[in-house]
Amino acid sequence: MTSTEATEPLSRARRRPVEPLLPEGEARASANVCQAAGCLSMQSDLVFEALRERVVAAGLGDVAVRRVGCLGLCAAGPLVEVPERGRLFDHVHADDQAAMDALVATLAGGEPGGRETSKEPFFSHQVKVVLERCGRVDPERVEDYLATGGYQALTQAVATMSPEEVITEVARSGLRGRGGAGYPTGLKWATVAKATSAEGKYVVCNADEGDPGAFMDRSVLESCPQQVLEGMAIAGYAVGAHNAYVYVRAEYPLAVKRLNSAIRQAEREGLLGSRVAGTDFEFHVEVRIGAGAFVCGEETALLASIQGERGTPRPRPPYPASRGLWGRPTLINNVETFANVPAIVQRGGDWYSSIGSAKSKGTKVFALAGAVVNTGLIEVPMGLTLRQIVFDIGGGLAGGKNFKAVQTGGPSGGCLPEALLDMPIDYESLAQAGSHMGSGGMIVMDEATCMVDVAKFFMDFCREESCGKCVPCRAGTVQVHRLLEKITRGRGTREDLALLEDLAGMMRSMSLCGLGQGAPNPVFSTLRYFRDEYLAHVDDHVCPAGACEMDGGDR
Amino acid sequence: MPTATARSLAPPSDDKRWRQVEVRMRRLGHRPDGLIEVLHTVQELFGYLDEDALGYVSRSLGVPPSKVFGVATFYSHFMLKPQGLHTCVVCTGTACYINGARSLLAKLDEELGLKAGGTTPDGQLSLLQARCLGACSMAPAIVVDGQVHGRVTPGTVLALLEHL
Numbered sequence: 001m002t003s004t005e006a007t008e009p010l011s012r013a014r015r016r017p018v019e020p021l022l023p024e025g026e027a028r029a030s031a032n033v034c035q036a037a038g039c040l041s042m043q044s045d046l047v048f049e050a051l052r053e054r055v056v057a058a059g060l061g062d063v064a065v066r067r068v069g070c071l072g073l074c075a076a077g078p079l080v081e082v083p084e085r086g087r088l089f090d091h092v093h094a095d096d097q098a099a100m101d102a103l104v105a106t107l108a109g110g111e112p113g114g115r116e117t118s119k120e121p122f123f124s125h126q127v128k129v130v131l132e133r134c135g136r137v138d139p140e141r142v143e144d145y146l147a148t149g150g151y152q153a154l155t156q157a158v159a160t161m162s163p164e165e166v167i168t169e170v171a172r173s174g175l176r177g178r179g180g181a182g183y184p185t186g187l188k189w190a191t192v193a194k195a196t197s198a199e200g201k202y203v204v205c206n207a208d209e210g211d212p213g214a215f216m217d218r219s220v221l222e223s224c225p226q227q228v229l230e231g232m233a234i235a236g237y238a239v240g241a242h243n244a245y246v247y248v249r250a251e252y253p254l255a256v257k258r259l260n261s262a263i264r265q266a267e268r269e270g271l272l273g274s275r276v277a278g279t280d281f282e283f284h285v286e287v288r289i290g291a292g293a294f295v296c297g298e299e300t301a302l303l304a305s306i307q308g309e310r311g312t313p314r315p316r317p318p319y320p321a322s323r324g325l326w327g328r329p330t331l332i333n334n335v336e337t338f339a340n341v342p343a344i345v346q347r348g349g350d351w352y353s354s355i356g357s358a359k360s361k362g363t364k365v366f367a368l369a370g371a372v373v374n375t376g377l378i379e380v381p382m383g384l385t386l387r388q389i390v391f392d393i394g395g396g397l398a399g400g401k402n403f404k405a406v407q408t409g410g411p412s413g414g415c416l417p418e419a420l421l422d423m424p425i426d427y428e429s430l431a432q433a434g435s436h437m438g439s440g441g442m443i444v445m446d447e448a449t450c451m452v453d454v455a456k457f458f459m460d461f462c463r464e465e466s467c468g469k470c471v472p473c474r475a476g477t478v479q480v481h482r483l484l485e486k487i488t489r490g491r492g493t494r495e496d497l498a499l500l501e502d503l504a505g506m507m508r509s510m511s512l513c514g515l516g517q518g519a520p521n522p523v524f525s526t527l528r529y530f531r532d533e534y535l536a537h538v539d540d541h542v543c544p545a546g547a548c549e550m551d552g553g554d555r
Numbered sequence: 556m557p558t559a560t561a562r563s564l565a566p567p568s569d570d571k572r573w574r575q576v577e578v579r580m581r582r583l584g585h586r587p588d589g590l591i592e593v594l595h596t597v598q599e600l601f602g603y604l605d606e607d608a609l610g611y612v613s614r615s616l617g618v619p620p621s622k623v624f625g626v627a628t629f630y631s632h633f634m635l636k637p638q639g640l641h642t643c644v645v646c647t648g649t650a651c652y653i654n655g656a657r658s659l660l661a662k663l664d665e666e667l668g669l670k671a672g673g674t675t676p677d678g679q680l681s682l683l684q685a686r687c688l689g690a691c692s693m694a695p696a697i698v699v700d701g702q703v704h705g706r707v708t709p710g711t712v713l714a715l716l717e718h719l
Binding site: 037038041042074075209210211212213214215218219250251252288289290291292293294305306307308309310311367368369370371375376377407410441443445449454457458461464465467 | 586587588589590591592594595618622625626629630631632633647648649650652653654685686687688689690691692693694702703704705
């Protein structure tokens with residue numbers, strides 16, 4: 001994309017000058033124009049305005065044109081979907097008359113244009129629970145969320161269920177924390193519910209999505225913030241909390257804006273605030289904005305940051321469930337975990353646990369990126385294989401290159417080789433393979449990527465993001481990075497390799513929090529599956545992928 | 556929640572923007588835990604945090620200066636020096652890294668003599684690095700004055716900065 005547009009789409013969107021086109025009664029067809037950050041950066045707001053004008057000019061009185069959240073196939077944006085006719089239009093630009101003509105014809109009931117979504121492998125493997133309404137509702141209109149059954153679960157919970165019943169349902173679903181660690185959600189809720197505090201409890205939504213390569217939480221917040229708020233309110237009811245915070249990273253201004261607007265609208269509808277859904281249950285949500293510190297994704301650091309302090313972790317126990325914000329019992333879950341809750345309450349835990357694999361229930365949202373054709377946002381049942389994700393949904397490698405690895409779990413995850421492509425994706429398999437689920441970033445790498453360089457990239461990241469509180473992480477990341485730098489320059493030796501493994505093991509066992517404990521994972525997993533590449537750098541002073549500039553050795 | 560220990564004080568200057576800072580602090584009840592929120596507001600209005608601003612926030616919220624400086628320097632989002640008129644952020648997240656973010660930084664260094672964290676001598680442009688903007692599907696991505704540009708190459712990066 002080569003826009004030289006001087007105006008800024010986010011500020012245009014902020015003004016929301018043009019209302020969506022909504023016919024009275026049910027629309028015969030609707031054009032859903034993606035306004036998530038990806039498409040918006042390609043001026044999809046102008047696409048919305050242009051299409052709206054065309055539909056008005058064509059006199060299509062029973063057609064809706066609305067702004068929606070992420071349609072998934074970010075690689076092909078700006079996207080417009082006509083769900084009634086099962087069509088998706090890609091690369092739509094406001095001044096592209098042919099595309100506009102095809103869209104108007106499709107909406108008017110003529111020859112349908114665009115791609116047939118049911119025939120696209122990108123969509124066919126997906127099961128949507130978290131993303132059920134992404135791309136279907138206007139993220140800034142609570143009316144849209146309500147029209148698709150939104151807040152029914154909360155109303156049902158507060159009016160007809162006891163807090164214990166809600167927790168039982170969530171426990172029965174088998175839902176595990178989607179932030180990466182996979183702790184059983186029902187168990188966490190039960191712990192916070194049991195904790196007693198005269199001064200109240202808190203619910204905190206962790207939206208500090210810091211893993212490079214991950215954009216699931218951003219997309220969910222930009223596409224359907226109400227679903228996250230509903231999940232939080234249900235959690236508040238279940239554990240007995242009346243105040244909540246959403247901690248969002250500063251890099252996501254659009255998500256912050258839509259979240260704030262969603263809170264105001266839900267309060268206006270009486271679905272948040274002092275009398276939730278007309279009952280005595282009180283639930284207030286505030287947004288706290290991060291300030292660019294990766295370590296704040298760690299729960300104790302995040303709590304410190306909400307309290308206005310430096311985001312440094314502290315040893316656990318005590319866990320936040322017993323001593324969290326201002327020393328009070330606090331439930332912390334990730335965005336995606338909360339977004340699963342309304343459907344679980346409404347359709348039952350048994351329904352949810354019927355999706356997925358034996359120990360990992362339900363679905364997982366992944367951000368598919370890197371050297372793959374169909375980059376974008378996907379939601380699949382647990383247990384799908386990596387091959388299905390990369391080659392069926394992802395459409396294989398871009399530019400006809402060969403697959404080398406897929407990186408999951410961010411800076412504390414690992415790189416998985418071709419031999420593991422048929423491995424099912426769930427918490428256990430990934431951990432066994434030396435990676436982990438992480439929050440859901442999945443980066444595909446081709447033959448031109450050097451795995452030693454990737455390990456160095458992640459170590460550099462952890463080195464800069466280490467909070468400096470504990471020595472194994474603060475000094476370990478620096479030393480390990482230095483060794484990797486030496487190796488990628490062709491100056492490393494076999495002794496350096498041994499030292500590398502030694503130091504990485506020390507960091508894993510001695511660091512205070514997940515950042516330092518997980519930082520060596522990319523090193524371990526690349527050493528495990530791509531040792532040849534390390535040896536080529538050390539013994540032959542050659543980078544097999546041709547990515548490293550070698551200035552050492554005898555070449 | 557801790558209660559307020561401080562109250563409204565006279566701002567460092569008669570700049571009208573301080574009134575907005577004061578409004579923000581009042582909304583947060585002048586509570587010490589509002590520190591990061593208030594620093595965000597000051598930086599949004601003034602572009603960076605100078606010593607006067609940090610001292611004023613410290614006194615207003617009843618937070619010791621050492622802690623205010625500690626927080627301001629801990630978080631990479633906070634700037635203690637004035638920035639250029641325009642900013643260009645190059646994302647160096649994983650997807651952008653493997654898709655060529657390094658070559659963009661090299662190009663900017665070569666053509667403009669600009670390194671990450673630096674500002675051109677005329678104060679026109681600051682170059683920053685981000686640890687993933689979540690725009691991975693369009694990698695490599697850069698943000699010029701708030702607008703995200705995807706699939707940028709060393710050949711197109713200068714054109715994106717030309718109109719500034």
